[in-house]
Amino acid sequence: MLTCKEATRLTSEAQDRDLAMMETLGLELHLMICSGCRRYREQMDFLHQACQHHPVRPAPDEKKSP
C-alpha cells in the first residue's frame, strides 16, 4: 500500500506525465481508503483549473486561434 507521502507525489506527477499502470492502480487503491489524499487530489485539480481560468488570461473560449 502507498503511503500518503507517495500518494501526494503521484497526484502531482499525474498532472505532468502519464503514470505507469501500477502507479495508477496503487494511487486509486490508496484514494479509496484515504479521505485526506482524496481531498488533496481534488485541490490539486482545482489549482490547475484556477491557473487555466486566471482573470488576466484570454478567456478559454477566445482560444480558438490556430
Place this chain on the structure above:
Amino acid sequence: MNSMNSDETGLTALRPDILRFARLQLRDDALAEDVVQDTMIAAMSGIDNFAGRATLKTWVFSILKNKLVDALRTRDRSVNVSALGDEEADFDSMFDTLFKANGHWLPGHQPAVWGDPEEDLSRQQFWQVFDACLNYLPTNTGRVFAMRELLDLEVDEICRELDIASSNCYVILHRARHQLRACLEKTWFGEGEK
C-alpha cells in the same frame, strides 16, 4: 484606418493584464516591464498581420508567451538552478513534518474541506489572494510552476529551456503545488474541518 486605430486602443487596454501575467511569470518587475514593452512594440508593428483571426488578446498573449520564454532562457538563466537546490531542502524539511514516520498524514495536517472552490473563481478578492500565494512561492520554484501552469509548457520543454532533469522538474512542480495549496487553505479557505 479606423479599425487599426481601434486595435491600437485595444492593445493599450490590454497592458495591465499583460503586465500582471509577466510579473507572475518572471518575479522581477523591471524585467517584466521590459518584456511587456517588447511585446507591445512587436504587437504594434505586426498589427496588420493580426487580421482578426483570433481575438486581439489571444494574439497578443501568443506574442507575450514567446517573449517570456526568451527572457527565461536568455537573461543569464533567470531561473537560478542552483538556488532551486536550497529551496528544495527547505521544502523537504517542512514536507516531512506533515507525515508520520510511516508516511501517512499526521492528525491535523491533512487537507481541510474547501467547500465549493469553483465559486470563488469569479471573485476578484480570491484572485488577489491567489496571486499573493503564487508570489509567496520561493522565486525559482514559482517561475517553474508558472512556466507549467500559466505558460502551459510541457515538462519536456521546461527541462530543455532550464537544462534540468525531468525527475527534478516533477519534484519542483509538486513542491510548488503543495505550497500553493497550503497557502490558499491558510489565507482563503480557512482551516476548516479535517
